[in-house]
Amino acid sequence: MSPLKKYLILFAPVIFSTVAQLLLKQAALKEWKSTAWLLTMGSSVVVYGLALALYSVALRYFPVSLASPVNTIACMLLVILGGTFFWNEPFGIRQALGTLLGVLSMLLILS
Numbered sequence: 372m373s374p375l376k377k378y379l380i381l382f383a384p385v386i387f388s389t390v391a392q393l394l395l396k397q398a399a400l401k402e403w404k405s406t407a408w409l410l411t412m413g414s415s416v417v418v419y420g421l422a423l424a425l426y427s428v429a430l431r432y433f434p435v436s437l438a439s440p441v442n443t444i445a446c447m448l449l450v451i452l453g454g455t456f457f458w459n460e461p462f463g464i465r466q467a468l469g470t471l472l473g474v475l476s477m478l479l480i481l482s
Contacts, residue, residue, distance in 0.1 A: 387422035
């Protein structure tokens with residue numbers, strides 16, 4: 372398998388986990404148990420399920436000691452950016468520094 376395909380397999384669950392978390396945030400903004408809340412929560416559960424299935428595939432090709440931290444850090448980075456972009460959540464010095472450290476730690480783990 373090509374290295375590019377392996378890394379696509381590693382990062383695919385990150386995308387789905389990020390989308391699921393952003394859907395949870397969107398659900399939190401809906402009225403509890405409303406149709407919109409139920410649909411958004413249900414979508415999040417389905418997307419999380421897909422993320423777990425994709426993550427199990429990634430674990431065939433990468434050790435858990437690499438896949439888990441990369442998945443967690445990459446998802447954290449994307450959720451921070453998503454919160455800032457979609458809900459205008461604050462992105463100050465702490466978030467910028469945390470994001471930079473996250474990127475650096477991922478690069479170290481992957482090297």
